[in-house]
Amino acid sequence: MNLFNLIKKDQEYWLVDQLKVSHIPNIEYLVAFDKLLTEWKAQKVAYLSLLMDEENEDWLLKRGFKKVSSIVEYTKTLVGPFNNISTFQVDALSNSLVTDSEFAILYDSCRSGSANKNKLFSISQIMESLERELGTDWREQCFIFSQDGMNYGISIPHIEQGTTDEGRMFYFGVVPERRGKGYGKIFHSITLELLKTLGAKTYVGSTDTGNAPMRRIFEANGCILRDIKGIYRIDMKKVDELIK
Incomplete structure (x- = not known):
């Protein structure tokens, strides 16, 4: 084992x-x-x-x-359905007009000002790791949330390596100028539904103990504290x- x-x-x-x-x-x-x-x-x-x-x-x-x-690690059983009625457009990178380099800039913006202390990699290293860790179809797992032509955030749902049904988010974030308006809860809930479509039966998410906004999102969407x-x-x- x-x-x-x-x-x-x-x-x-x-x-x-x-x-x-x-x-x-x-x-x-x-x-x-x-x-x-x-x-x-x-x-x-x-x-x-x-x-x-x-x-x-x-x-x-x-x-x-x-x-x-x-x-802290939070978990949730993905039984749904989730209440994801919103006016936001949700597009996979593979189906959007956004280029890889533009996605990298958006990703970097979403992670700027984060309360997470464990910042190991540059954005170029992260982009290099996407195919290695998610496979050649990684662009199909990178989602962009937009409205009226403006990008509000991203999420990257996937099945954890070594499992068949444990859902994770390689990354999830909202651009700085859109934070504090409740969008994080909406995008996180939509991503839980996306994980279900990938075959996930449970979700595990983590964040720094001091990242109060992300912990509130977990709890608002029914996730339960599992571990520290x-x-x-x-x-x-x-x-x-x-x-x-």
């Missing part, structure tokens, strides 16, 4: 997420992660970013990790310095 979800990008990074299961004792996670960490060091990857239960924080700090922030995890990072450069 996989205890961690792992995404690798050449020698640049590993992204590791603890897959918590109630009947698995914590020591099994520590043993499994220790093996994973040894492999990461042997392969000399630039850095490793980890989502893990905060009860292991001291154990991680002693191994050279630094804490970035804490996140810490975000930790270790850099190979720091490891090499300690060895010297």
